[in-house]
Amino acid sequence: MKIKTKPYGEIEVDEHQRIRFPEGIIGFEGILNYFLLDSREGPFYWLQSEEYPELAFLIMDPRIFRKDYEIEVKVSDLDALNLKSKDDLLDFAIVTVPEDHSKISANLMGPILINRRTRTAKQVISENDSYGVKHYILEEMKKKKAVLRETG
């Protein structure tokens, strides 16, 4: 089927790319249907709203810049997604790109969890207080490299 997307205009998508958020995304509660798209740039994906072409979130695997990132959420959040096995769980962080690109950041406090078997998703709130809504990706990658240089 064809849908209109924010990043690429009208494109062909597969039904398997459909992701449903029964509760919506925080701040976008009424919008339940998205498609997960591959991005053409870098290690990203898009969550594209089906109904609103202008609404799309850039998302990424947070382990790209935080290898040690761990999901800590309430059991009720996993229950809401009907997650039976860890293998069914996918998690992403929403990415914010401001005017100054070097300040690109990822939200590790409100990760997106997807049950890839049922393709239902939910934005959850991390139980780990050390994660914030704005982790500057490039800065944290640089820090990691500096540490590697010192130890290696």
Add this chain to the structure above:
Amino acid sequence: MLVLTRKRNESIMIGDSVEVSVIEVKGDQVKLGIKAPRDIKVHRKEVYLAIQKENIDASKLSIDRIGDIGGFFEKKKKTSEHPPHKKKHSE
């Protein structure tokens, strides 16, 4: 807004299923205990608002900004991480 005064170890009920009790009062900090069914979300308000604001900021992304950000990352993602094109579970 309903305003109630409670002492330590006293609680209030919200409906039949939510109980909020005062565990400890220290200076301007109050420790609350909340008993609620699993389907009722309980969050600190500022956390919820911070995520909401960040989501709204993220949604304002303009596409012409995207062009060069891919260059910040050396590694191409692993294809195994690509979820939606995974095989159907019926296969």
